[in-house]
Structures are given as structure tokens and as C-alpha cells.
Amino acid sequence: MCSVAGWGKTETNNTSNDLRVVSVSIINKEVCNGTWQYTLPPNVICAGGYNTEKGFCQGDSGGPLVCNGIAVGVVSFNRNNNCDYPNVPNVYTDISKYRDWLKHTLSGKAPLNKLVKTLPIPKDEIKLKEGEICSVAGWGKTENKDFTVDDMRVVNVSLLNPKLCQRIWGPGLPPKVICAGGYNTNKGFCQGDSGGPLVCNGMAVGVVSFNRLRNCKYPDVPNVYTDISKYLQWINKNMKTKECVK
Known part of the structure; x- marks a missing residue:
């Protein structure tokens, strides 16, 4: 078990x-x-x-x-x-x-260079602007019936008004989320991209969470991301302990 x-x-x-x-x-x-x-x-x-x-x-x-x-x-x-x-x-x-692969990848600190860089996260809770262009990347599917890809893909997506997103999704939409892409556009994430970053102005502001009914044939309903800035207190607390969260 x-x-x-x-x-x-x-x-x-x-x-x-x-x-x-x-x-x-x-x-x-x-x-x-x-x-x-x-x-x-x-x-x-x-x-x-x-x-x-x-x-x-x-x-x-x-x-x-x-x-x-x-x-x-x-x-x-x-x-x-x-x-x-x-x-x-x-x-x-x-x-x-x-x-x-894990031993090789995690055997030491990642060498930072022109191709490998870190992404900052917000220092305080932020309010993003409706219509702002951000990007999301991943190795997930490119269409519903496709397999995952061997090369990382990236796409630009527009941020949606939270009230509009709530109205489209209905009462099941959780709080502390960001909506971007997947609605009024053929651009968005797909299955296999979960956990990837939503990047705005060079900063990781969201984490790929879910779409509707595993459907990546957009336009559909907005893609939903966890809002990193809403969890800064939890992140900072656990980063300082340098221990796994139990």
C-alpha cells in the first residue's frame, strides 16, 4: 500500500x-x-x-x-x-x-550561462495587468491526441481578467489563481506541461495547473495557473528551513 x-x-x-x-x-x-x-x-x-x-x-x-x-x-x-x-x-x-539522469542532473549546482539561467519569483503579492503578454513553456502535448514532445516548446499568452475567468469557469474555480491563454486564442498549455512556469516580464508568476476536460483544442476556457505571489509566506518559510515539508 x-x-x-x-x-x-x-x-x-x-x-x-x-x-x-x-x-x-x-x-x-x-x-x-x-x-x-x-x-x-x-x-x-x-x-x-x-x-x-x-x-x-x-x-x-x-x-x-x-x-x-x-x-x-x-x-x-x-x-x-x-x-x-x-x-x-x-x-x-x-x-x-x-x-x-537524476544523479547526473542533480550531482551539483547547475552551471549558469547564456543558455541556463534562474528565474526570479515575486518578492511581494502582485497584481498583474489584464492583457499583459506572458509566456509558458513545457514538454507537454501540442494537441489532445499527440504524444509529449522531445523539445521544450514555448508560447505567448495573454492574461485574462479574474472576474471574466470566474464567470466562464463558474463556481468551481479555486482562489489564488491566474488565468491566461486557452480562451479566444489557439494558444495555451496542454497535458504534460503541469508544474511549468508562467513568466511575465522575466519573472515566474504562476505554475501550470489545469484546463478543462483535458482539452487542448483551443479556444475553450481559460488555462489556470497557481498564483505564486499568494504563497510567498509558505515558500519563504520552507526555503529557510532547508528541509523537506512533511
């Missing part, structure tokens, strides 16, 4: 402002492939979401699958944005399959 945690939705149409955790069972890879009815990527783990009402949901992407106190997987995807389980198994990236 393992566990997965996150701030994502608790049902297909509900959101949560609290960190939730749930226990899930690992599922045999052959059973998982058979249930999905096609061959899944090789470096994955299947757990939860099948023969159980327990699993992750949209907004949990990037979170850890923990077994025996060790992070063994990263929340990746379910089917058709559907969290009304039992459905098909939830799929996680298998961290152990990337150990060599």
Missing part, C-alpha cells in the same frame, strides 16, 4: 483548498495495459483509480507516489480528466527508471 497527496480536485468537478492524502494499491503492469487497452509508456507505475474509489485528480500533477517512506512515482495522468473512480488505473512516472 502506497500513498499520494496533493491540492487537486476531490471529484471531477470539485476543488480543494487543503492538502489531501489517500492510500492506493500498486497495480500489475500487464493488468494496467489491458485495462487502458493500449500499451502505456514503459517507465510508468499504475496505482489506484481502478477497482477502488481512491486515486488522484486534476491539480495533483507532479505530486509524489510514496511507498514505504520513499517517493517512487510522480503523478502523471488518468483517463479523460475523469476522477469518478473506479475507472482505469492512475498512471505515475517511475522515478527509479530515471536515476542515472
Whole structure:
């Protein structure tokens, strides 16, 4: 038995402002492939979401699958944005399959140069301007049915008025978010871009969170990002401790 945690939705149409955790069972890879009815990527783990009402949901992407106190997987995807389980198994990236890459990548401080730079985050809570042009980057899909890409892609997106975004999304939109792209435009993020930065004026102001019904065929409804400036107190507190958050 393992566990997965996150701030994502608790049902297909509900959101949560609290960190939730749930226990899930690992599922045999052959059973998982058979249930999905096609061959899944090789470096994955299947757990939860099948023969159980327990699993992750949209907004949990990037979170850890923990077994025996060790992070063994990263929340990746379910089917058709559907969290009304039992459905098909939830799929996680298998961290152990990337150990060599992680050791090489994390063996020391990243060498900063013209191609590798750090991004600052806001020092205080900020108010972004409607219509401001920002950018979002990632290795995610470029269309609904495509596979993820091998090269990082970047696209410019316009910030939307928060009230307009709330009206379009309805009561299910959580607080402390930024809306940009995906609406009145064919530009936005897609599945596989979760956790990437929304950059405005050279500053990381948001984190890719979710779109609607796993649909990247825009225009649709606005893309939603977590507003980094609303969590500065939490970020600063945990950066000073230099310890993992429990």
C-alpha cells in the first residue's frame, strides 16, 4: 500500500483548498495495459483509480507516489480528466527508471550561462495587468491526441481578467489563481506541461495547473495557473528551513 497527496480536485468537478492524502494499491503492469487497452509508456507505475474509489485528480500533477517512506512515482495522468473512480488505473512516472539522469542532473549546482539561467519569483503579492503578454513553456502535448514532445516548446499568452475567468469557469474555480491563454486564442498549455512556469516580464508568476476536460483544442476556457505571489509566506518559510515539508 502506497500513498499520494496533493491540492487537486476531490471529484471531477470539485476543488480543494487543503492538502489531501489517500492510500492506493500498486497495480500489475500487464493488468494496467489491458485495462487502458493500449500499451502505456514503459517507465510508468499504475496505482489506484481502478477497482477502488481512491486515486488522484486534476491539480495533483507532479505530486509524489510514496511507498514505504520513499517517493517512487510522480503523478502523471488518468483517463479523460475523469476522477469518478473506479475507472482505469492512475498512471505515475517511475522515478527509479530515471536515476542515472537524476544523479547526473542533480550531482551539483547547475552551471549558469547564456543558455541556463534562474528565474526570479515575486518578492511581494502582485497584481498583474489584464492583457499583459506572458509566456509558458513545457514538454507537454501540442494537441489532445499527440504524444509529449522531445523539445521544450514555448508560447505567448495573454492574461485574462479574474472576474471574466470566474464567470466562464463558474463556481468551481479555486482562489489564488491566474488565468491566461486557452480562451479566444489557439494558444495555451496542454497535458504534460503541469508544474511549468508562467513568466511575465522575466519573472515566474504562476505554475501550470489545469484546463478543462483535458482539452487542448483551443479556444475553450481559460488555462489556470497557481498564483505564486499568494504563497510567498509558505515558500519563504520552507526555503529557510532547508528541509523537506512533511
